[in-house]
Every structure is written in C-alpha cells, then in structure tokens.
Amino acid sequence: MLEQVEFHGGELDSAMYPPLRDSGDKHSPNSLFHEDLPASPIPSEGGDMEPAGLCAPPIPGLFFVPSLLLPLELADKITEFCLKHYFNRPGVNQIMLFGAASDSTPWSGLPPILLELLASMSVLLQPSLPPEIHALLFPRTPAHARQAILNLYHPGEGIIPHVDLLKRFGIVGLSLGSSCVMQFARVDEVDSTVCPKHIFLPERTMIVLPGDARYAWIHGIEKRTTDLVADADTFRIVERGVRLSITFRWLLPSEDVVGLEA
Ligand SMILES: O=C(O)CCC(=O)C(=O)O
C-alpha cells in the first residue's frame, strides 16, 4: 500500500506554499500543524539575523549530533530518487507518504529506498540516543503506521513556526542537499521578547524531537537565502541551496486514514 498526498504550492517563488508551508491552512485535514498554533515570534525575511550555533541549543529532549552524517552515497541516491519521483512537476513542494506495518510485508507502503534510509539512520543514531528513544523510533516490530513528509525548499523559502500535529510521535528528520537554520521557541514564550533558539542543520545531519522539544516548543525555518552561523569566535554567512528534508513520524491509532481529523 502506497499512499501519497501531494501539496501544490503555486508559483515557485518566495511567496509560495499557501496550503501548508507558509500561510499554513492549519485547519486542513492534512495540516502538519497542531491546530492551536501560537502566533510566531520568529521574524520573517528582512529581520535581523541571529547567529546559529553549531551545537544543539539547550532544549529538553532535542537530540542533534552535528558530526553524525548520513553517508554521502546514500544521501545522493535518496535525493536523486525523491527529486525524480516526487518533485518532478513545478509547484510541488511537499509530499506525504504513509507506510502501514502488516504481517506479510512489514513496513509496506514506503518505497524501499526510504526503508534503507530508516535502517541506516537507526544504525547511525543508536550510539547517540538513549535506548528508549532509539527503540521508540526504530522498533523491531512496528506497532503503528509510519508517515514520511518530504519538503523541498529553494533558497529564500521556509516553513512557518509550528508544533507538529499532536497525534504524531517519534519524530526524526534529515536534511539533504543544503543546510539551513532551524529556530525553536517555547510555546509559552512565543509572545514574549525571549529570543528563539537557533540551530544550524548541515546537510546529511539528523535531528530527533521527542519529549518537550516536540510538544512544548515550536520549530520553523525562516525564509532566507543565507544563514548566519557562529563558529567558535567567528561568524560565517552560509548560502542556502536547494534543501530536501525527510521527516519520519508515527501515527497514533486511527490517524492512519488520510483526510480524517479526529
Ligand atoms: O524541513 C524541515 O526540516 C522541517 C519540516 C517540518 O517541520 C515538518 O515537516 O513538520
């Protein structure tokens, strides 16, 4: 079973993504976002750039190891496959794939290349993750349906700050093709002057969001063509290229039917 939902974002320019990626129809049945999304404190394009650190900021439950990279050959193969099969028409910037665990063909629904990716991520992340988090993300016997969300960003594009839908859990994301800076802010501080946290995600790195980082913080990516990165005592401006992100998450029971919002 392969179920695929595409979102068409209109013209390929910086004002794209009306359905989800920018103006964000938060009440769409297929919205990525938690319905009660708080207002964003994160400045849009043109605002001052805060430098992002190379290490994960202190956010409870966020796991990010900048030196842990998906092998280049696999990264290139996945990027090429996704661009060819899913992003082959103008205006498509987001794809959702669903895989259901079944007795006969475990993980059926996701293309083999994404299963290979999951297997590789499991091995790579194992030494860095607490065993219970690793077991949650990569169980031997999956009990839930898995969703993969593929987002394609051209330089100057981003995703509005959001909390992922609450009926998803076990979130792990991968950056391919380009780095970007992801911003986090506490849900209960979004209306204050508290600065959001910035984290630089180089290409081929993975980010894991269990616990507070996923439920009590919003995350987003500013619409920028460059990012400012703090590297020891110096700052670097890093140009963004075309970035493909792949985010896996589990669906709670009853959530594995597209178009139904419980
Ligand atoms: O592009 C990314 O890394 C983030 C994507 C995201 O936040 C999402 O799919 O919910």
Ligand SMILES: [Fe+2]
């Ligand atoms: Fe998200």
